[in-house]
Amino acid sequence: MDEKQVSQHSLGLTIAYHLLPGVAIVAGYALITPFLRNAGLPSAIGISLAVLLVLVPLELGILFWQGKKRNGRFSLEGIVLNREKTPRGAFVLWTLAALFGAVLSFALFSALDKALLPLFAWLPDWFFINEDLSAYSKNIQFINWLVIFLLTGLLGPYVEELYFRGFLLPRMAWMKGWAPLVEAFLFALYHFWSPWQLVTRTLAVLPLGYIVNWKRDIRIGIAAHWLLNVVGSLELLFAVFR
Numbered sequence: 001m002d003e004k005q006v007s008q009h010s011l012g013l014t015i016a017y018h019l020l021p022g023v024a025i026v027a028g029y030a031l032i033t034p035f036l037r038n039a040g041l042p043s044a045i046g047i048s049l050a051v052l053l054v055l056v057p058l059e060l061g062i063l064f065w066q067g068k069k070r071n072g073r074f075s076l077e078g079i080v081l082n083r084e085k086t087p088r089g090a091f092v093l094w095t096l097a098a099l100f101g102a103v104l105s106f107a108l109f110s111a112l113d114k115a116l117l118p119l120f121a122w123l124p125d126w127f128f129i130n131e132d133l134s135a136y137s138k139n140i141q142f143i144n145w146l147v148i149f150l151l152t153g154l155l156g157p158y159v160e161e162l163y164f165r166g167f168l169l170p171r172m173a174w175m176k177g178w179a180p181l182v183e184a185f186l187f188a189l190y191h192f193w194s195p196w197q198l199v200t201r202t203l204a205v206l207p208l209g210y211i212v213n214w215k216r217d218i219r220i221g222i223a224a225h226w227l228l229n230v231v232g233s234l235e236l237l238f239a240v241f242r
Contacts, residue, residue, distance in 0.1 A: 101207030
């Protein structure tokens with residue numbers, strides 16, 4: 001399929017497709033997490049369960065619904081684009097470049113995240129995923145890490161890349177060179193469960209968006225997103241064995 005012929009989304013539709021899933025996810029998180037905290041479990045398990053119960057069925061549901069309308073069957077053909085295959089060496093290079101850009105952004109702007117955090121002090125304690133886990137037993141810490149690794153480390157990023165960089169980004173081509181920047185900002189804003197990271201997450205995902213948009217290879221986005229989230233979860237695993 002010639003991606004230049006892909007029907008484009010209006011700005012309003014682009015915003016809706018980006019943000020409404022985030023509203024549903026944070027609502028699911030808000031419903032689940034107080035019960036988990038009362039049961040003596042960390043908040044991070046709540047967002048991981050929201051990934052499983054809301055993010056995955058909702059975003060995949062939109063994709064397959066679009067496929068049913070287009071193809072007459074539940075298929076992602078012509079829906080999830082950016083499927084060109086980058087040669088192996090270049091694939092590794094660009095994946096590492098996207099990963100490096102994201103890691104660098106999170107490292108450089110962690111102080112900004114901490115500075116913005118007090119602006120959200122009005123939120124309930126259970127809302128904050130970055131709680132002190134040392135208060136929990138090692139068994140609960142390990143369960144917390146395993147759930148994060150499987151759901152927010154592997155499953156969530158895969159579906160998000162199909163949805164955001166495979167489905168939405170090609171339909172923003174009318175924005176030309178601005179498309180990856182706008183998409184990165186909307187993707188960061190969609191994370192309503194960590195609004196203090198809006199600036200950092202926008203900058204972190206920006207290299208990934210530009211690379212996927214340029215190389216037309218969604219696999220780069222998936223691999224970089226996987227690596228970023230898995231690497232981010234390793235600190236939790238190390239804490240279990242301290």
